[in-house]
Amino acid sequence: QRRITVRDLAAAKERGEKWPMLTAYDAMTASVFDEAGIPVLLVGDSAGNCHLGYETTVPVTMDEMAVLSAAVVRGTRRALVVADLPFGAYQEGPAQALRNATRLVKEAGVGAVKLEGGERSLPQTELLVQAGVPVMAHLGLTPQSVNALGGYYVQGRGDEAAHRLLHDAKAAQDAGAFAVVLEMVPAELAAEVTRSLHIPTVGIGAGAECDAQVLVWTDMAGLTSGRLPRFVKRYAELREALGGAAKEFAQDVVGGAFPAEEHSFH
Ligand code: KIV
Numbered sequence: 583q584r585r586i587t588v589r590d591l592a593a594a595k596e597r598g599e600k601w602p603m604l605t606a607y608d609a610m611t612a613s614v615f616d617e618a619g620i621p622v623l624l625v626g627d628s629a630g631n632c633h634l635g636y637e638t639t640v641p642v643t644m645d646e647m648a649v650l651s652a653a654v655v656r657g658t659r660r661a662l663v664v665a666d667l668p669f670g671a672y673q674e675g676p677a678q679a680l681r682n683a684t685r686l687v688k689e690a691g692v693g694a695v696k697l698e699g700g701e702r703s704l705p706q707t708e709l710l711v712q713a714g715v716p717v718m719a720h721l722g723l724t725p726q727s728v729n730a731l732g733g734y735y736v737q738g739r740g741d742e743a744a745h746r747l748l749h750d751a752k753a754a755q756d757a758g759a760f761a762v763v764l765e766m767v768p769a770e771l772a773a774e775v776t777r778s779l780h781i782p783t784v785g786i787g788a789g790a791e792c793d794a795q796v797l798v799w800t801d802m803a804g805l806t807s808g809r810l811p812r813f814v815k816r817y818a819e820l821r822e823a824l825g826g827a828a829k830e831f832a833q834d835v836v837g838g839a840f841p842a843e844e845h846s847f848h
């Protein structure tokens with residue numbers, strides 16, 4: 583059984599088939615999603631918030647992405663594994679982007695990389711694609727720029743911003759990107775971008791018309807603590823389930839109910 587490739591995703595758009603994408607940061611979770619048939623797994627730099635304990639995605643390093651990406655690749659057989667180039671790993675220019683993308687492809691074994699930005703990241707996208715590294719673009723809310731954006735707000739509102747986003751999406755496609763993530767943009771705009779491109783759009787907080795949908799797995803599964811953005815749907819309550827298991831284990835140990843006879847050797 584071979585892995586999903588960017589060709590399969592292009593074919594899905596032609597056939598009008600939607601597909602799901604989830605983030606993953608470790609081998610075991612990735613294997614669960616792979617066995618569940620999720621065709622594309624993103625080793626997102628959301629690992630910063632969701633796995634490594636940072637406040638934002640900004641501090642995430644290449645070393646961290648390489649370790650997590652390799653784990654996700656090892657945990658999967660079928661999924662296309664896409665890894666984020668973290669903040670600071672491609673902004674210097676195409677040569678830096680290629681050096682770091684190459685590391686993720688060779689060291690970790692990912693099938694594609696993702697980078698944020700339209701116009702400003704085109705030279706990077708062009709060089710990576712020329713070199714044979716499939717690139718997923720990321721437009722709209724780009725969390726690596728949170729300090730410049732001033733928070734996590736809907737992007738592309740108003741004629742000028744909408745026009746710029748559509749332009750950026752087409753430019754990313756022309757530079758050779760195989761897909762484009764649209765994060766927190768109005769559904770109508772995401773629908774227009776989706777109709778205008780021949781490559782798939784992957785929405786997160788971007789309405790129902792995108793070709794694919796992505797969620798951060800810890801949000802989707804209810805492991806994340808605190809309030810979630812309104813675009814998230816929770817499909818499980820893992821935080822409650824796991825916390826309950828830990829409390830029961832603790833009670834059993836304190837009360838002497840664990841280990842029982844069947845857990846003991848003689
Ligand atoms: O890092 C991430 O999880 C992402 C997705 C939200 C698209 O970039």
Ligand code: NA
Binds near residue numbers: 626627628639666
């Ligand atoms: Na990301």
